[in-house]
Amino acid sequence: MVKINKLTDIDSIATSLGEFIVTQQNAVLSTKDSFSVAVSGGSMVNILAKALLENKTIDWSKWVIFFSDERLVALDDEDSNYGAFNKTLLEPLAHKGTIGPKVVTIDESLLHLTDTANDSKIAEIYADEIPKDGIDLVLLGCGPDGHTCSLFPNHSLLNEDKLNVASLNDSPKPPPRRITLTLPYLKKCGTIAFVATGSSKKEVLKDIFADDSSLPCALVNKLPVHGGVCWFVDESAMD
Numbered sequence: 001m002v003k004i005n006k007l008t009d010i011d012s013i014a015t016s017l018g019e020f021i022v023t024q025q026n027a028v029l030s031t032k033d034s035f036s037v038a039v040s041g042g043s044m045v046n047i048l049a050k051a052l053l054e055n056k057t058i059d060w061s062k063w064v065i066f067f068s069d070e071r072l073v074a075l076d077d078e079d080s081n082y083g084a085f086n087k088t089l090l091e092p093l094a095h096k097g098t099i100g101p102k103v104v105t106i107d108e109s110l111l112h113l114t115d116t117a118n119d120s121k122i123a124e125i126y127a128d129e130i131p132k133d134g135i136d137l138v139l140l141g142c143g144p145d146g147h148t149c150s151l152f153p154n155h156s157l158l159n160e161d162k163l164n165v166a167s168l169n170d171s172p173k174p175p176p177r178r179i180t181l182t183l184p185y186l187k188k189c190g191t192i193a194f195v196a197t198g199s200s201k202k203e204v205l206k207d208i209f210a211d212d213s214s215l216p217c218a219l220v221n222k223l224p225v226h227g228g229v230c231w232f233v234d235e236s237a238m239d
């Protein structure tokens with residue numbers, strides 16, 4: 001079941017998303033010792049910073065963070081999703097003396113900056129690191145073309161039916177080399193939450209929520225994840 005939370009602006013999204021994340025965290029931590037979360041790149045990191053940095057109910061010491069997709073660049077490159085997350089959340093948390101979270105990045109030592117020889121190996125190793133039975137909470141963005149993770153419209157990776165994490169070297173959004181969680185893996189995850197803000201998402205959101213849509217975000221909406229799929233959108237993205 002897909003639920004849509006329509007909020008007035010980014011600040012209200014951050015508040016509502018923060019509450020949602022705490023509810024998920026508490027439910028998971030009442031049954032086990034750690035809470036796994038996948039985060040995305042793009043505007044997500046800034047919304048998460050607003051939602052989480054001053055939130056005293058986040059138990060960072062029990063969080064294990066993964067990336068829903070990662071660009072195959074050095075971790076300190078400005079294109080790295082980890083790099084953006086590190087600068088925007090991890091450094092301020094460390095500055096405050098926070099214990100945790102544990103963060104699982106790509107194995108940078110395998111990365112060849114000039115050739116793709118090890119890219120599938122990097123995906124394979126990341127697949128070994130993610131929980132086999134799915135990540136508890138997956139936080140996804142939505143591109144103006146309807147992509148999510150690094151799953152792009154009409155890309156062959158939409159047909160992937162075995163791998164949990166796959167590599168690609170032809171991403172239409174730069175940089176071209178990436179790894180991404182796949183649809184079969186997302187299906188195993190606990191709860192999925194999308195965040196989409198701004199007028200550049202307005203047209204594509206209409207397409208995603210049309211019954212016959214095969215856009216990547218629509219394919220995720222149709223996954224039978226047991227905690228459901230939930231959207232956080234602002235008024236400029238959806239009327």
Ligand SMILES: O=C(O)[C@H](O)[C@@H](O)[C@H](O)[C@H](O)COP(=O)(O)O
Pocket residue numbers: 040041042043044069070071081140141142143144147148149150173
């Ligand atoms: O690595 C990436 O390219 C991102 O993870 C990507 O999937 C992002 O989430 C969407 O493009 C939405 O980005 P915005 O929120 O910035 O529009």
